[in-house]
């Protein structure tokens with residue numbers, strides 16, 4: 001069953017074609033990796049999916065409903081939200097309140113608080129629930145982003161580099177979490193520069209280059225695709241060695 | 242528990258205080274206006290503090306309330322109690338009309354747009370003579386004293402009505418702050434894009450806030466009209482003595498907190514009166530000058546408002562109680 005169907009999405013910023021004719025569809029319950037060099041358009045694409053950026057053309061269907069032109073809050077209510085790569089927490093609020101606020105999309109305050117504690121527990125941050133979000137370290141804040149997005153009760157969850165700057169143990173925890181979210185029936189799109197992590201957890205990988213979809217296949221297919229290796233993997237593999 | 246005892250004690254003191262003042266005297270008047278301005282600042286605090294949108298146009302709603310109830314009583318003999326709700330309704334509509342175009346504006350631009358709106362309302366009230374009486378102003382007609390007619394021989398009932406109004410708007414403020422809406426407003430204030438992406442209808446929440454604040458401000462306009470008995474457009478639609486003053490009271494007291502506007506009004510209104518009293522015989526403008534200097538000193542001393550003095554006193558008090 002297709003949960004997300006993207007057809008011919010394009011978006012220009014002045015002279016820059018940030019996205020051009022991106023088309024693919026995702027069946028429910030897949031973990032899809034989205035990779036590509038810096039500036040390839042990954043974040044722009046996520047922002048387009050959640051309604052922060054309006055595409056110049058193309059269509060996006062979430063679980064059968066067209067979401068192009070809808071406001072982000074409407075798309076969140078329909079079941080798709082994202083984390084922010086540059087971290088956009090409510091810095092003056094506690095970690096718990098950050099996540100609780102997302103829970104209000106589907107619950108009253110008391111239930112949202114319980115849900116928020118569950119989400120924080122899942123990302124391993126229950127112990128800092130009462131700290132101010134602005135006082136956390138960068139990797140911790142990225143995990144609060146994840147907990148907050150999760151607390152909206154999404155069908156499709158877009159994770160934009162939540163593993164940046166994590167140590168190997170923490171990274172393993174987040175990878176386990178992503179798998180358990182998939183087991184809960186959530187479909188995930190994951191942007192990550194860390195190749196080993198992405199190759200391990202993803203069922204499928206999309207490669208974006210200069211806003212254009214370069215490849216779409218299993219991790220093995222993509223890793224052995226000469227075009228992809230040329231455009232991205234070759235360089236990035238070296239960078240990660 | 243302790244908190245409730247403290248709150249009840251403060252209300253009890255506030256309830257007894259008017260009885261101690263001479264019923265025909267000067268200070269009961271100061272007290273009434275202090276309570277009324279505290280309530281107005283609290284209502285401003287809903288949009289200014291919770292939504293972080295610094296409105297400098299709240300006189301618009303205040304004036305609409307004062308004029309609506311007074312015109313209704315003058316032309317149709319309708320009790321100001323009912324007129325108060327009619328004014329609240331119109332104040333809400335006015336708030337919606339100004340909120341729709343200004344909502345996307347931030348910071349200074351929002352402040353300037355609302356300031357301009359207040360001024361436009363003042364000009365309209367001055368020009369629309371057939372309805373408002375124009376620059377001459379309106380007098381609330383004398384009717385035999387009764388609660389139903391909102392008419393009293395003395396100021397004492399007005400002081401109590403202002404006190405009750407202050408309690409009601411403070412409860413509303415605190416209820417909003419703790420509710421889902423309060424969480425949503427904090428999210429919008431801190432990161433509007435993230436707020437939308439996690440499902441908050443930022444437009445709707447901002448409009449709701451503006452309308453609640455506008456309705457309540459207009460209702461307080463009726464309270465003012467009944468105490469003042471006479472007013473003109475330049476008084477109730479005043480940028481300086483209504484719009485900016487209520488913002489100032491809330492900011493000086495501690496913006497975004499329930500206690501802030503009350504502390505701010507308890508300071509500003511009596512001190513302003515005192516300065517007028519002490520220095521009115523001096524050179525013209527001397528009292529305002531001294532008042533201004535005091536304000537600057539206070540803002541430099543406590544940039545985050547009196548609430549910080551209050552907080553440290555409370556901390557010291559509870560430390561003593563423990564040891």
Ligand SMILES: Nc1ncnc2c1ncn2[C@@H]1O[C@H](COP(=O)(O)OP(=O)(O)OP(=O)(O)O)[C@@H](O)[C@H]1O
Pocket residue numbers: 013016018036037038039040041042043044045085
């Ligand atoms: N609002 C905008 N206005 C103009 N240009 C933009 C805007 N947002 C993104 N861009 C440009 O679009 C291109 C794609 O940026 P994007 O952030 O989507 O890349 P990315 O793949 O997420 O990169 P990274 O791996 O560094 O996060 C970049 O050249 C960027 O400068």
Ligand SMILES: [Mg+2]
Pocket residue numbers: 042043044085160
């Ligand atoms: Mg990016």
